[in-house]
Amino acid sequence: MDTSNVTGEGAPAAERSIVLVGLMGAGKSSVGKRLAARLGLPFVDADQEIEKAAGMTIEDIFDRFGEPHFRDGERRVIRRLLEGPRHVLATGGGAFMDPETRELIRARGRSIWLKAELDTLVRRCAKRQNRPLLKEGDPRVVLERLMEVRHPVYAQANFTVDSGEGPHELVVDEILRLLRAEATP
Ligand code: S3P
Secondary structure, eight states: OOOTTOOTTOSOGGGOEEEEEOOTTSOHHHHHHHHHHHHTOOEEEHHHHHHHHHTSOHHHHHHHHOHHHHHHHHHHHHHHHHTSSOOEEEOOTTGGGSHHHHHHHHHHEEEEEEEOOHHHHHHHHTTOOOOGGGGSSOHHHHHHHHHHHHHHHHTTSSEEEEOSSSOHHHHHHHHHHHHHHHHOO
16 A cells, blocks of 8 residues: 555554654563554564665664665665554654654554653663664763654654553553553544
8 A cells, every 4th residue: 555645544543553662772672562462463673674674784784874774774664564464563763753754654553652761761772782873972972862852753653651660561551551542432
C-alpha cells in the first residue's frame, strides 16, 4: 500500500502498528518485546532491520557513509515496515524527528513516547558502547542536548508513558491500559 499521500484519519485502529519512540536508553526494545508478547503481535526493531538491509552495523553506516545516509535508510526501512502487517515497532531515537516518518506513523500507527529522566538514560546507555552519537562527546551532555531538541517533538506522539526506573512490565501494563481505554467507546 502506498501511504505517501495518506491524509485524514489514516488506517483503521485494528491495522495500526504500535510504534515506540523516545531517546536512546528509554527502553524501546525491552518494552517493545514484552508489549508484543502481551498483544500477540510480532516485535520488530527498526535498528536491526536497518542493519540487515545494509548488511553492516549502524556504527559502520555512520563511519563509512555518515548520518544523513543512515537517516535515509532509516526512513525507507520504517516505511516498508509500517506498510506491512501490524506489529510492535521499536524505532531508533532519531526516527520520529523525521517529518515524513512522523506523518507515516500518524497515518499507520499509534505512537508511544517512552519518557525517562536523564540519569536513567545515561545509566542504561552505559551498558552498550555502539551508539555513534554518544561517541561524539560525554554521553550525558549529548543526551541532555538531544532531550532539549527532541522532547518537544516526541511530545507529538499519541501517548506519553513514563519509562523510568521501575520494571518494564509496569510500563507495558500502562501502555495496554491506554490502548484499551482508547478502544473502548
Ligand atoms: C539514534 C539512536 C539509535 C540508533 C542510532 C541513532 C539516535 O537507536 O538508531 O544510533 O539518533 O538517537 P536507539 O534509540 O535504539 O539506541
